[in-house]
Amino acid sequence: MKCRSAWMILLSLCLTACTGTVGGVAQPVDPTLVAGLEITDGPSGLKPGVLDAGLPVDGGDGGEIDRLAANAVADVQRYWREHLPAVFKRDFRPLASLVSYDSAGRGRKICGTSTAGLVNAFYCAGQDVVAWDRGELLPMLNDSIGQAAVMAVLAHEIGHAVQFRLGLPAATPSIVKEQQADCYTGSYLRWVAEGKSPMFQVSTGRGLNEVLTALFQIRDSAGVAFDDDSAHGNAFDRVSAFQFGFTDGPARCAEIDEREVEGRSTQGAADERAAAENVRLDDRQALADLTTSLRQAFRLAAAPPTLTTGAACGVTAEDALASYCSESNQINLDLDGLVRIGTPPRRGRQGGIGDFAAFAEVASRYTLAVQQEGGFRLDGPVAAQRTACLTGFWASTIVDGGALTLSPGDLDEAIAEMLTRNSLIAADVRGRTLPAGFARVAAFRDGFSSGSQSTCGDKYR
Ligand SMILES: [Zn+2]
Numbered sequence: 001m002k003c004r005s006a007w008m009i010l011l012s013l014c015l016t017a018c019t020g021t022v023g024g025v026a027q028p029v030d031p032t033l034v035a036g037l038e039i040t041d042g043p044s045g046l047k048p049g050v051l052d053a054g055l056p057v058d059g060g061d062g063g064e065i066d067r068l069a070a071n072a073v074a075d076v077q078r079y080w081r082e083h084l085p086a087v088f089k090r091d092f093r094p095l096a097s098l099v100s101y102d103s104a105g106r107g108r109k110i111c112g113t114s115t116a117g118l119v120n121a122f123y124c125a126g127q128d129v130v131a132w133d134r135g136e137l138l139p140m141l142n143d144s145i146g147q148a149a150v151m152a153v154l155a156h157e158i159g160h161a162v163q164f165r166l167g168l169p170a171a172t173p174s175i176v177k178e179q180q181a182d183c184y185t186g187s188y189l190r191w192v193a194e195g196k197s198p199m200f201q202v203s204t205g206r207g208l209n210e211v212l213t214a215l216f217q218i219r220d221s222a223g224v225a226f227d228d229d230s231a232h233g234n235a236f237d238r239v240s241a242f243q244f245g246f247t248d249g250p251a252r253c254a255e256i257d258e259r260e261v262e263g264r265s266t267q268g269a270a271d272e273r274a275a276a277e278n279v280r281l282d283d284r285q286a287l288a289d290l291t292t293s294l295r296q297a298f299r300l301a302a303a304p305p306t307l308t309t310g311a312a313c314g315v316t317a318e319d320a321l322a323s324y325c326s327e328s329n330q331i332n333l334d335l336d337g338l339v340r341i342g343t344p345p346r347r348g349r350q351g352g353i354g355d356f357a358a359f360a361e362v363a364s365r366y367t368l369a370v371q372q373e374g375g376f377r378l379d380g381p382v383a384a385q386r387t388a389c390l391t392g393f394w395a396s397t398i399v400d401g402g403a404l405t406l407s408p409g410d411l412d413e414a415i416a417e418m419l420t421r422n423s424l425i426a427a428d429v430r431g432r433t434l435p436a437g438f439a440r441v442a443a444f445r446d447g448f449s450s451g452s453q454s455t456c457g458d459k460y461r
Pocket of ligand 1: 156157160177178181
């Protein structure tokens, strides 16, 4: 986040997606569904009692992680055995081999790369092999997030194998390959979520939250350009690609090319110092700039709400850090709490998320005044979706500067906020958040990428 007072001029983060207007009438989105599927919160991962697929693993130790990984590979390959012919008219040839290694071990060469110290999972086209680190990467994802994170990583790597089979040129920019692989991950997980996998399950609430959290954790750090050789995408772009695949299927993924990515990528090449900039919400200038940006984004006929500190008003969530009081037309802020979530963790220490998470929480409450003036209901799940959408729209208005300007990493902070249990960005007037992280992020992205306030009212009604 950058205030007007800052001196640096950022590159434009958003190349074309910000100014679009929307033609036609948007179809309303059902808040009880995730991309058309019912919201579920059951366990995710291997179904209990399934037999191992028995794929040979080169270098494995026969432990639980290798078992999980090999079964995930078998399952993803089963998906492609059905879908490569059905969608792309090609037969799917299984991977030539799977390799498990321990990044803490002595290391071996795979496609010319030593695995010593390589905390990673990867696909190498030269030997048509998928390899994973069973020592650190997969156990870390499995323990800190869940089995769905491991499924997502292997589905991503096999997504690269699919590209190779579809003949994507090797010289294709890294970001295009990575976006496609994230998208293919989404299409595979859709199949699992629909109950079509014989071995795995994933719930659309908690399970997809785990997947999105995994994409968030392995995002590019702020300041990596989207056309960098090694670019995988920031969390916002990665989650977007995943959602395309989940919602629209694998044909959509193959359409991702350089032009399409350039048109919507939010990953600007920005100065490192800009990335490090973090504005505190208890700074008077910051609050004034936030107010200005909101008043410019939303033209209200009535008096705009004022930001003030004070006890939460009318919320059921105990720890809501901001609330909208329609009677007094005030937004009451818990400034200490907002500064806490607005301060990113320092090396080795606990911390919050980052400034944009705090700013967006306040902005989300402001959109409630906008909705009230528009005659919309302020409570219930549709209001929560509309709030996320309008907050995304507000974010689209500060891409190119003004009172506030987005910094690299800001949108990723919004994603992180929306994956917390009590996300306020996607909450109604009472602070009740949408149950599925997928739906929260999808609504925010709708507002951001359409750059249109009316889209939010049309789609979320
Ligand atoms: Zn990749």
